Amino acid sequence: SQTIHQWPATLVQPVGSPLSLECTVEGTSNPNLYWYRQAAGRGLQLLFYSVGIGQISSEVPQNLSASRPQDRQFILSSKKLLLSDSGFYLCAWSVRLVEKLFFGSGTQLSVL
Amino acid sequence: GESVGLHLPTLSVQEGDNSIINCAYSNSASDYFIWYKQESGKGPQFIIDIRSNMDKRQGQRVTVLLNKTVKHLSLQIAATQPGDSAVYFCAESPNSGGYNKLIFGAGTRLAVHP
Numbered sequence: 001s002q003t004i005h006q007w008p009a010t011l012v013q014p015v016g017s018p019l020s021l022e023c024t025v026e027g028t029s030n031p032n033l034y035w036y037r038q039a040a041g042r043g044l045q046l047l048f049y050s051v052g053i054g055q056i057s058s059e060v061p062q063n064l065s066a067s068r069p070q071d072r073q074f075i076l077s078s079k080k081l082l083l084s085d086s087g088f089y090l091c092a093w094s095v096r097l098v099e100k101l102f103f104g105s106g107t108q109l110s111v112l
Numbered sequence: 113g114e115s116v117g118l119h120l121p122t123l124s125v126q127e128g129d130n131s132i133i134n135c136a137y138s139n140s141a142s143d144y145f146i147w148y149k150q151e152s153g154k155g156p157q158f159i160i161d162i163r164s165n166m167d168k169r170q171g172q173r174v175t176v177l178l179n180k181t182v183k184h185l186s187l188q189i190a191a192t193q194p195g196d197s198a199v200y201f202c203a204e205s206p207n208s209g210g211y212n213k214l215i216f217g218a219g220t221r222l223a224v225h226p
Contacts, residue, residue, distance in 0.1 A: 006155075041219075044201070046213070046214075049213075090155050092155075099144045099146065100146060100161060101156075101158075102158070103157070105155050106155045108153070
């Protein structure tokens, strides 16, 4: 069966520090991969999606970037965190051409 | 632009009652709809989905109804249990092609009281 791993679960970082969140998927090949952000008590905002290795599309301009160095690995990064980067970050995957998303357990990021 | 919204931000129900969570969508070209349940501090979990060629789909204790005429989606939970307490999100797929884009609503919190 397919599983998605996302870490760390919680992270507290000072403003101006770098960020690296990692997500891996097991049990499937060529998945579509996604990064979402969720502000407290709000809905999910799509940040990035990827349909293949090295292929990244950004949905909103921001201080973050994403990379997909391997088929089942998706990384969310920042060179210098801002206070506004705080939030709950969710990685998700889907089968190609199928809409249903499967989410990871999320990372709660607090930028202080 | 396209949006998916919810009528009620918070819904309180008694244990054993049926719950109905509503959602409005604005993009008439959307052809796929999905409901997720999110417990505090966790990622959203898939509940049920429906395509636009259907108006009703049933799962275990859950039913999704789709009214394309008024662009309305609802999730019905039968015999609501304390474990159903969570935030529920609806999402639509505007059939953009190329990748599977889901547009999420703001969510409804369901509180189940004993």
